[in-house]
Amino acid sequence: MKNYKAYCLDLDGTVYRGTEPIAEAVDFVRRLQTEGIEPFFVTNNASMTQRQLHQKLSRFGIETAESQIMSSALAAAKYIKRWYPDKTVFVIGSDGLHQALAQEGITQVEQDADIVVMGIDPAVNYEKLATACLEVRKGAVFLSTNRDLAFPSERGLLPGNGAFTTLVAASTGVDPVYIGKPEGHMLDAILYEHGFVKNDMVMIGDNYDTDILAGVHFEIDTVHVNTGVTPMEDVMKKDVQPTYLLEHLGFWTI
Numbered sequence: 001m002k003n004y005k006a007y008c009l010d011l012d013g014t015v016y017r018g019t020e021p022i023a024e025a026v027d028f029v030r031r032l033q034t035e036g037i038e039p040f041f042v043t044n045n046a047s048m049t050q051r052q053l054h055q056k057l058s059r060f061g062i063e064t065a066e067s068q069i070m071s072s073a074l075a076a077a078k079y080i081k082r083w084y085p086d087k088t089v090f091v092i093g094s095d096g097l098h099q100a101l102a103q104e105g106i107t108q109v110e111q112d113a114d115i116v117v118m119g120i121d122p123a124v125n126y127e128k129l130a131t132a133c134l135e136v137r138k139g140a141v142f143l144s145t146n147r148d149l150a151f152p153s154e155r156g157l158l159p160g161n162g163a164f165t166t167l168v169a170a171s172t173g174v175d176p177v178y179i180g181k182p183e184g185h186m187l188d189a190i191l192y193e194h195g196f197v198k199n200d201m202v203m204i205g206d207n208y209d210t211d212i213l214a215g216v217h218f219e220i221d222t223v224h225v226n227t228g229v230t231p232m233e234d235v236m237k238k239d240v241q242p243t244y245l246l247e248h249l250g251f252w253t254i
């Protein structure tokens with residue numbers, strides 16, 4: 001197996017399952033750290049702040065710097081700062097997104113925005129969606145943290161950010177730029193900030209349609225682990241194969 005400089009690990013289904021750590025993944029992170037390599041954690045979850053994700057990893061015995069964690073909320077904020085500096089933003093989203101934008105020094109407004117950005121918002125309502133539609137119709141750039149149409153909860157599958165984003169897209173006829181996986185923006189943010197080249201990087205995850213395709217779209221190596229969403233036998237039927245297929249990260253030799 002090749003040695004990389006930037007190991008980009010998905011979280012849910014790869015490092016933990018909900019509230020339970022995946023022991024082989026925690027050990028894999030420790031083995032990397034023993035070699036002096038700090039892995040990156042790359043999640044589509046835009047509702048939790050970097051600090052909340054950091055605390056969750058810490059509870060599972062993973063000690064890392066907050067700056068090693070890349071969420072779709074943070075990547076959206078970094079994308080705006082890099083490509084639309086000094087522009088104002090109207091936000092539909094929760095703490096994770098609001099804090100990420102504040103952290104990057106981006107001004108949030110309630111009207112006349114240059115950019116509309118959407119993330120999962122449990123307090124979403126008609127008025128917020130109406131404002132998003134009006135701003136997009138007035139020419140605001142339209143961004144969204146991720147495409148997830150539904151996400152699992154104890155009550156069953158609940159509507160995800162992609163469902164609300166689709167509503168605004170359908171009403172306005174404007175398609176958004178999605179930031180989260182399977183797009184490569186989060187990986188690009190890591191490359192750009194740390195000065196990596198694509199050959200240095202590998203994306204590791206359990207979900208073929210998000211994690212593996214993000215790596216494929218960004219043209220870096222990928223590792224599918226059989227610890228979460230996509231069963232290995234389903235991955236093996238895909239036209240585009242990950243670079244490596246592993247039962248779990250215990251099989252990765254560094």
Ligand SMILES: [Mg+2]
Pocket residue numbers: 010011012013014205206207228229
């Ligand atoms: Mg996952």
